[in-house]
Amino acid sequence: MDSEEWVARQRRYWDSLSTAYDRMYDSAWSARENGLVAGRLAPLLPPGTACHVLELGCGTGLGYDLLARHTTAGIRYTGIDVSPGMLAAFARKHRAGEVTLVNAPVEEVPADRFADVDLVMALFTSASYVRLPLEALLRKILGWMRPKGGRLYLSFLNRTSLRLAPAWGFRPEIQYSSRRTRGAAAPALRYSRADLLRAARAHGLAARIVSLGPLTGMLEMPLAWSLNRLLADFTPGTHTIEMIA
Ligand SMILES: C[S@@+](CC[C@H](N)C(=O)[O-])C[C@H]1O[C@@H](n2cnc3c(N)ncnc32)[C@H](O)[C@@H]1O
Secondary structure, rough: OOOHHHHHHHHHHHHHHHHHHHHHOOHHHHHHHHHHHHHHHHHHHHOEEEEEEEEEOOOHHHHHHHHHOOOOOOEEEEEEEEOOHHHHHHHHHHOOOOEEEEOOOOOHHHOOOOOOOOOOEEOHHHHOOOOOHHHHHHHHHHHOOOOOOEEEEEEEOOOOOOOOOHHOOOOOEEEOOOOOOOOOOOOEEEEEEHHHHHHHHHHHOOOEEEOOOOOOOOOHHHHHHHHHHOOOOOOOOOOEEEEOO
C-alpha cells in the first residue's frame, strides 16, 4: 500500500466513526483509563507555566480536555488529525480560537512547522496510524521540540497484544477496528517494548515504557480496575504500549 492510500484509508475509517466516537468510549472503564493517562500527563507539564502542547491524532479532543482538567499549566494547544470528521467533532465542543486544529496526516507536517513545543502527545494508540519508521517519527517529534527540548507521551498498539494475537499473531502491520466497529478497518503499525526502547536509544532518549493495563480490551469490568491499574506499568501481552520520555 502506498502512502497516499494509507492516508486515504485512515481518513475514511476515522471519518466514519467520528459522530459516534465519543459515545463508543463513554464508559466507566474508559473514564478510569482517562484518569490513568491524565495522571501520567500532568507531571510532564510544569505547573502554572505557559506551555505549547502538540497532539498527534487528536481525534475529538479528549487529550485537550484531560490537560485542561488535570493541569494548571497555561496551555497553548495544537491538534493534528487526518480526519476532518474527528476535528469537526472536536471543534463543536470548544470556543472558536481556543485551540488550533490542523487537518493533515502527521507524515506530511513539515519538520520545521513547529519549534519549542513543550509536550508532544499521541493518546490511545494514535501513534500507530502514522506510517513513518519509528526512528523517523521520533526524529520529527524531537525536531518540533527544539531548541528548548520538551517531553513526549506516545501511545501505540502493542505487537504482543494477547487480544489481537488470534487474528494477527505478532505481525507488525495489521488492519485494526476500534471497539464495537465491524466491517471497516484502518491499517496500523504495532510495536513491541524492544522496538520502542531501540528507537528511543537511537535518539539518546531515556524512555519509560508502560501500558494501559493488561485487561484493557480484554476484560473491562469496573471491578477489575484495581488489578489493571496495579499492572499498568507492565507491557507483555497488553493491548496498548506507551512511551514516556
Ligand atoms: C484511536 S483514535 C484516538 C483519538 C484521540 N487521541 C483519543 O484518544 O480520543 C486515532 C486518531 O488518529 C487519527 N489519525 C489516524 N492516522 C493519522 C495520521 N496519519 N495522521 C494524523 N492523524 C491520524 C484518526 O483520525 C483518529 O482521530
